Amino acid sequence: EAGVTQFPSHSVIEKGQTVTLRCDPISGHDNLYWYRRVMGKEIKFLLHFVKESKQDESGMPNNRFLAERTGGTYSTLKVQPAELEDSGVYFCASSQGWNYNSPLHFGNGTRLTVT
């Protein structure tokens, strides 16, 4: 089966611009997560979708970030306007269930550089 796919793999934008990241979870996985690793820091949780609903968005840093998952399939994460501190790697993960027996499967990440 195909894994979690993310694109673009890299994005370089200027401060103030808008960027949209996309994540396609593993087919049939209702749970979708966004994480990010900014330079020199740990990988941090951003939010969790169950189908199209936001289950937990406690990790979203501010209102410049907007995540959507219309239809409960793929998800997008928009950063508008981007700031320098948004640079980092954004990971998406999915899981079939919502329990111990459903480990998270991560994608390759999108490396975002804001100049």
Added chain:
Amino acid sequence: AQKVTQAQTEISVVEKEDVTLDCVYETRDTTYYLFWYKQPPSGELVFLIRRNSFDEQNEISGRYSWNFQKSTSSFNFTITASQVVDSAVYFCALSEAVDSWGKLQFGAGTQVVVTP
């Protein structure tokens, strides 16, 4: 406060040597879950193992083994007879019962470099 500490930033070994990665966690929950992920140069995070707080049995999978000790809040990972393909960043992570499943708290990661 950081809940998962991986004190080793980088470990360099020669092929066939054993390498142990330390992971110390902090939680007040009695129910929690621990994970190890591998990030090879290609970038994806590859799931290696999960453990719940009620299962202290150590586990071996091929050249990989894990030592979970609640008394010291540690979940260490050993690669036996390392190979060049083991070169990667390894992350330890914690999920607490008070949080939703899937909300992992990661350590800073340990870069393992295996040279021929």
